[in-house]
Amino acid sequence: MTPSDTSYAAVEFHDVRLSLGTARFHFDCRIETGHIIAVTGPSGAGKSTLLNLVAGFETPDSGRVLLSGKDMSGVHPGQRPLSLVFQDNNLFAHLDLFTNIGLGIHPALKLSPGDRRAVSDALQRVGLAGYETRKPGTLSGGERQRAAFARALVRKRPLLLLDEPFAALDPALRLSMADLLLDLHRESRNTILIVTHDRDEVARLADCVLSVENGTIHP
Amino acid sequence: MLTGAQRRQGLAAGAASLTAIALFVVLPVTALLSTAPASSSQGGFFDGYTASLLRFTLLQAGLSTFLSILLAVPVALALARRPAFPLRIWIVRLMAVPMGLPVLIGALGLIGIFGRQGLFNRLLAFAGVEQPVSIYGLSGILIAHVFFNLPLACRLMLSGLERLPGEYWRLSASLGMRPLAIFRFIEGPALARVIPGAAGLVFMLCATSFTLVLVLGGGPAATTLEVAIYQSLRFDFNPARAVALALLQIGLTAVVLFIISRLPPADIAGVGEGRASRRFDGRSLLARFYDAGIIAAATLFLVLPLGAVVVAGLKADLLKLITMPAFRQAAFTSLAIAISAGLLAILVSLGIIAARAAIADMRHPPRPLKAFSAALSGMSSLVLLVPPVVLGTGWFLLIRPHADVTRAAPLLIAAINMLMALPFVMRVLAPAFETHAARTGRLGASLGLSGFSRFRLIDWPVLARPLMMALSFAMALSLGDLGAVALFGSQELTTLPYLVYSRLGSYRTNDADGLALILGVICLALTALGTAGHRRQT
Incomplete structure (x- = not known):
């Protein structure tokens, strides 16, 4: 991120x-740059629609x-300066971890030795060192996330969108995943939009809360 | 949760079903085997003619499979890419039509379009192409096999693509993957999982296809084993040759079935019924035109022959046709055979289901019962192993020394049709009965419901629907079948497809077209009844 970017907000909705x-x-x-923003609200209120618009x-x-x-x-989704993590199916099940993460660097997998x-390095950073040839099916839910x-790490995009990324994990695992997310955030200084239902998660992670109700942002 | 008596009844019913099928299949095969040595000692068990038959059977099946799969790939990709394509659900349903259409009717439609006077060749002539495409011989057999099997392969592939999680498409868009990368990393691997099973199935259908080769194949150059069996029995009256060819056919299907059993199964459930995920690729104008063109071409290829059947059929004097005695006689015979075949198939299936339920109900079934259960499950493969024409040949040999084959023929045809329908009937009934037992078994047992009151209050209201579906599907199969009746048909024994075929042979094509339309409508209506509820269940 260049310093000039900081004068802009990370995300702006103009009367959308x-x-x-x-x-x-x-x-x-x-939404200001460099924060972790929790998007909360009842189901069907429009949280995922908000993320889909971004x-x-x-x-x-x-x-x-x-x-x-x-x-x-x-602007096509592929040209937007952001990375995505869903609740599930974040990895192509038939491709190994190296390919799955490498696709984040180049969408046709043309990788330089540095990219490789x-x-x-990214695998090591998330605690999966040596897992390059493993298929997603052999991993636990936490390992897949x-x-x-x-993959979000190697993409180096200023904005990270997370749609209930820990909803399928058990409480202890959620804690350690939240810690990992915080670490990564401090290193990369990116902006994070995270949809979550979990009050503890909001308290632990978020700098501020965006409350969505009835299809609009609740003040 | 079964009482001891119920369990014994179930096992007995299963044993009866198994015995009935085994006798019906094994007896004629034994008859074939016991006749075989005599024929081989006469010399030429595997002569040049047989070798050329085998070669042609494999060649046409291989080419048909290759073309069906190859052409189905772009269609399935285009349909999967366009979940909101106009009339998409109807196009996908149209692809189920060839499965319910009597093969003979499809052949007539194809002749209407690709025949010498057909639309396609007139277009070619208009465009200045001298050489017309021939619907007879190898090229015709290939066109027809693609007509019947491309939709099947396409539905299997589409179902494989639609099963991919919606996140894949969002992810690929977000990563900026281009069409080629999407094909390489997502679509290709998904297709690669489906294609072996689909190709195995299509190859099996083409290697044992009888009616199409009979109608479109011409002369010794374009004859398959099945048709050669029929010809040697019906025209050359050379049972020894028929036996040798029948054994060769069994060997061939055994090899194909074995290979298929090694392949991952191809599943078709719920295809096109709104499970398709939103796609974010292929938004350019060129991509839209390409997909629309592919889908339109495939749809035309399926619709035109069907339309030809309707147009040609309406030119015939339908009122005169349905009032003529030959039609009423054939319709009556067809209906009697179809109802018998359908009811028999249901009866046998119920026996198998009851026995499997009885064995599944035991906590520790003894080893022989486990084997029995496996045998019951393997039943449908046994049915596929011995094609109808081969079964008919065996029974012909068994009965001929003792009685008039014509008299036993209706029974034989009904039984052969029953076997053909059995796998489909089982596929409808088994899941319905299993869910029903799981839902009501314990409650019914705790209330002490049994006998007729249980049947009337609990079973019939739920199971009537799948039973009727199975019956109509089995009847559609039987009504449209020419394979079994071709061996035994005569002036005295005529079914509707046989009537169409003989009118076609005596160049009364106008009559044949009208009859084909009537038969096609009846069979498609029955198939629709037989699959409509299935769709809602899944």
Whole structure:
């Protein structure tokens, strides 16, 4: 991240409106750079829609989404400066961890020797050293999420979107995963948007809370 | 949760089913085997003619499989990429139609489009191409096999692609993967998991395909083992040759079945029924045109022959056809055979299901009972192992010395059709009965419900629907089958497909077209009944 980026907000919603079926959404907010923001609210309120608008999986009916000050209208999900971690299926089950993480660096897996080292380093950083040739099916749920974090690490994007990343894990594991996430955040100084239902997680991780209700951001 | 008496009844029913099927399949095979040495001593058990038959059987099956799979890949990819394509659900359902369509009717439709006077060759002539495409011989057999098997392969592949988690597409978009990378890392591996099973299935269907080769194959250059068996029995009256060929056919299917059993199974459940995930690739105009073109071409390839059947059929005097005595006679015979085959298939299935339930109910079933359960499960493979024409040949040899084959023929046809329908009937009934038993078994036992009151209050309301589905599906199969009746049919014994075939042979194509339309509509209606509920269940 260049210093000039800091003058912009990480994410800006300018009067963004969207209707999906009967549900209507209206977002207007500003998310500062370098924070961890917890997105909370009842299910169906629009938390995932908010993330989808940032990631580019949904296109606003009107209004604009800005990332680091740049208008994202018409920008394909692959060209947006962000990484994603879902609750599940973050890894292609038939590909080994090296390939899964390497795809984060180059989408057709054209990797330089330096890139290959970066993949191994990232695996080591999340506690999966030497797991390059393992298939996701041989890992535990926690290990798979760690691998997803490793991919986010190698991508070096200023924004990380997490959609209930720990919901499928047991409480003890959630704790250690949250610690790992905090560590990575302090190292990379990225902005993190995390959808979560867990009050403890909000308290432990978030600098601030974005509360979504009835398709809009609750003040 | 079964009482001792219920368990004994179940086992007895299963034993009866198993014995009935085994006798019906094993007796004719034994008859074939016991006749075989005589034929081989006559010399030429495996002569040049047989070798060329085997070669052609394998060649056409291999090419048909290759083409069906190869052409199905772009169609499945395009359909998977476009979950919101106009009429997509109907296009996917259209792909189930060839499965329920009597093969003979499909062949007539294909002749209507690809025949010498057909739409396709007229277009070619208009475009200045001198050489017309021939619907007869190898090229015709290939076109027909692709018509029947491309949709099947496509549905299997589409189901494999639709089973991929929705996150994969979001992830690939977010990582910026290009079409080639998506194919290499996501679509390709998914297809690679499905294709071996699909190819095995298609190869099996093409290697044992009878009706298409009979109608479209011409002369010794384009004849498969199955058709050669039929010809040597029906025209050359050379039972020795028929026996030799039948044994060769059993050997061939055994090898193919063994290979298929090593492949991962291909599953088709719930395809196209709204499980497709949103896609973020292929948004360019070019990609849209490409996909729309592929889907439109595949749809036309399926719709045009069906349309040809309807158009040609409506030109015939349908009212005159259905009032003529030959039609009523054939319709009556067909219906009687279809109902018998359907009910028999259900009866045998119920026996197998009851026995399996009885064995599953025991906590520690003794070893022989475990083997018995496995034998019951392997039943459908046994049925596939011995194709209808081979079964018919064996029974022909068994009965001929003792009685008039024509008299026993309706029974034999019904029994052969029952065997053909058995795997499908089991696929509908077994899951329905198992869920029903799991839901109501303990409650029913604790209330002490049994006998007729249990049947009336608990079983029938739930199981009536799957039973009717199974019956209509089995009847559709039997009504459309030409393979079994081809061996035994005569002036006295005529079914609807046989009537169509003989009218076709005597160049009364107008009649054949009209009859084909009637038969096709009946069979498709029955198949729709037989699969409609299945869709809702899954």
